[in-house]
Amino acid sequence: MTLTATGTDTLGDVAKRDVAQRDFAANDALMLRALGISKTFTLHPQGGVQIPALHKVDLDVSRGECIVLVGPSGAGKSSLLRCLYGNYLASAGAIYVRGSALSTTAAAGGATVGAAVGVAAANRGAPADRSAPVDERAQDGHGTAVCTELTHASPHQVIALRRQTLGYVSQFLHVIPRVSTLSIVAEPLVLRGIGAREAEDRARALLSRLMVPQRLWTLPPATFSGGEQQRVNIARGLIAEHPILLLDEPTASLDAENRDVVAELIVEARERGAAIVGIFHDEETRNKVATRRLELKPVLRAVA
Amino acid sequence: MMEPLLKVRQLSKRYGSRIGCENVSFDMYPGEVLCVVGESGSGKSTLLNTLALRTPADAGSLQYATTQGDWLDLLTLSEPRRRMLMRTEWGFVEQNPRDGLRAAVSAGANIGEPLMAVGARHYGQIRDTAAQWMDRVELDTARIDELPAAFSGGMQQRLQIARNLVTNPRLVFMDEPTAGLDVSVQARLLDLLRTLTSQLHLSALVVTHDIGVARLLAHRLMVMQHGQVVEAGLTDQVLDDPQHPYTQLLVSSVLPV
Secondary structure: OOOOOOOOOOHHHHHHHHHHHHHHHHOOOEEEEEEEEEEEEEEHHHOOEEEEEEEEEEEEEEOOOEEEEEOOOOOOHHHHHHHHHOOOOOOEEEEEEEOOOOOOOOOOOOOOEOOOOOHHHHHHOOOOOOOOOOEEEEEEOOEEEEEEEHHHOOHHHHHHHHHHOEEEEOOOOOOOOOOOHHHHHHHHHHHOOOOHHHHHHHHHHHHHHOOOOHHHOOOOHHHOOHHHHHHHHHHHHHOOOOOEEEEEOOOOOOOHHHHHHHHHHHHHHHHOOOEEEEEOOOHHHHHHHOOEEEEOOOOOOOOO | OEOOOEEEEEEEEEEOOEEEEEEEEEEEOOOOEEEEEOOOOOOHHHHHHHHOOOOOOOEEEEEEEOOOOOEEEHHHOOHHHHHHHHHHOEEEEOOOHHHHOOOOOOHHHHHHHHHHHOOOOOHHHHHHHHHHHHHHOOOOHHHOOOOHHHOOHHHHHHHHHHHHHOOOOOEEEEEOOOOOOOHHHHHHHHHHHHHHHHHOOOEEEEEEOOHHHHHHHOOEEEEEEOOEEEEEEEHHHHHHOOOOHHHHHHHHHOOOO
């Protein structure tokens, strides 16, 4: 099984990437570095038609920054966020994340992950000129920091990264039958090993802040309104205070008052030192939260 | 170091000239749920049965990490050793609960038996543990002395799960655990499995043809077609960004609710 790549790396690209990787490891303020990210979808059931979504996108995100992706619909904004989260496989490029792929589940209590590369990485069939290692230890002034290169990380490592470092608020709430709103919001903390009671207290506080009525907390969110579901989704995404946050249209279905609260929460996260990349359709929220903008233009044709 | 629990390399099983499963390689880690999806005849059940040592492999290697930290070569394991492993560290949840329960003994006894098989002797404690587990899988403890046949299909499946989990296994194999159950019953069972695998830090390998089940339960997904693993990776990645033509077909065929 081969992955369809549209951007072939030149020797120049590889050299540039090695330098960028070393720079990234040495600069403690830099939380995420995406280099040359390209993404093309190949739709096999539709005769193999190729849909290019991203072409050689570079992005650096530091602590305390909130980068807002702007561009027309179809420009690849969501696709970029999903690549950064490991939800989409980038067709080309590298993504460096400052965060360990150490697995610290509640039961494992601090066990570290080995360098075992999962089947996914093997299936991706890394081309010969990709030299990015799965995991790299870098010494900086603050002691040992661990940087992970996401596109070659095993599923196991990505899961660990998502638990500790990479937070994501998707556009729509993924609804699970029977699970209460409170459990959904508390879950990221529980997965980190925090006790159920404390996790639920923090979930309640956040749900109150987001003005989700208390009578809804014990109910599964499947029957909630779009705006309510979105706020539950936001609460779940923000509660664990991840160092890197990826936000995909978190305010799309919200009224002005709720949008303000979400903007406040994002600014608080930013001021806490989180590195944030977000997509927001309304200009007012963008103005409140953004420290920088990155414009994406739709890729007009597949690059040979 | 978080080492894998199970190392599978180039595992193959044939039925004469027909391929059951071929060249399957992957690692399983403690506390993770891995779903194997595929349509009828994809080889997923063959893979499951070969991994669980119910049927002999034709090629490849299978290694299991013991609690002492050694690697056990499963394909050359003696029969008594295999049985001990199945009793003490592994579980197998059958698709049809009647295949995984003893019809002649009570619900409580079905849960208590595995405990006795690993040396428990105190009747009162065994009965208490059985009652606790019935509670955990949402079965009425007042029915502890009833025979499995007195319970509904969904309840029997939950009883089978309790029977498998009572010994605190490290690795549980499940063969289509929700197939044949009503949707609401399915939802309840999946919720239970989701909670238990997380709380008990259980590793589970679940075979299913239902992508929704995989989405809900699994950290990782393997897609099989014609005996081969055609795609594998993080569940959300494989379902949201499928690469292989067959995976794309599967994902696009799921009926939306």
